[in-house]
Amino acid sequence: MAFSRTDRVSKLAGGISIGSEEITAGTLTGRFIDKTDGQIVLVSNWHVFEGKPGETKILQPGPYDGGSAPNDMVGILKRYVELDRRKKMPWWKRIICALFGWFLEEWCLGSKEPNHLDAACAEYVPATEDRSLLPGIYLDDGTRIVPQETVSGDGLDGKKVWKSGRTTGVTVGKVEVGSAKVKVWYGDRWVLFEDVVLVRGECKGGDSGSPVFLMIGDEPSENDKLCGILFAGSPGFFVFCKYKYLEDELKVSWAP
């Protein structure tokens, strides 16, 4: 039977349909290690795994592709990187704001931390025994490759990258800008992201969460290096968060 990224897949790996019970469908980035406790976890975008940590079910395939609870559950949301977090206030400012916050409302809101990452991880808890979580990512013909190495995502200007996503599969692109500040629309509101990578390449709705690899040769291969996670795009462009922020902010690392 031909491989389809939107089908229910028994051997889970990066590049297939996934989503929380609250969304439509996105892409599984892949298998990672949670650096806080050594557990194997599923990773995708926050807006793909959206929900309440410890409660929201993660389904494969995502609900739009027919996934439903309880049979298609593969995980439970563990944590996510909050967007537009406020900077921590020093002790003296906290006291002033506790006393006079009603008057100094705007000053007491504090400034925002820059957003670098739209990502979340989920505990791997399959509802049925026929499923396993494997390393690597799927290519369009259903073969699975396991690139071993990662790079921070810095210094990619002009380089060739590829992604593997639920909707448009494997597409190759060229990095237009290695570090950009962009406005990303989530429905009718936008969020600013800093130090993200802008690529001239194809993507569509449902590709969010696609793992992005730095291409070493002419074809996607196991020599390529994971450099980020796709989260947004427009016709002809996609935007990805750098791998280093998955390590530093979500506290997960690639598990080949």
Place this chain on the structure above:
Amino acid sequence: MPCNGRKLKKQLDKLLKQDGVAGYAIQGNKIKIFVETDDAAKALKFIAAEGYEVELIKTGKFEAL
């Protein structure tokens, strides 16, 4: 980034809040401004500090996918 880099970044951050502006990047002395539409590009009024070259790129609107 030249010494007036911080001021430039502030200017660009302000610009980013305008309708139709999708983002920007500073690469050495080149500023790339991403716009959502041709109309936004036409309406854009940005005067960069001396020594910077400005390139407008029509990227469309970046949406979470």
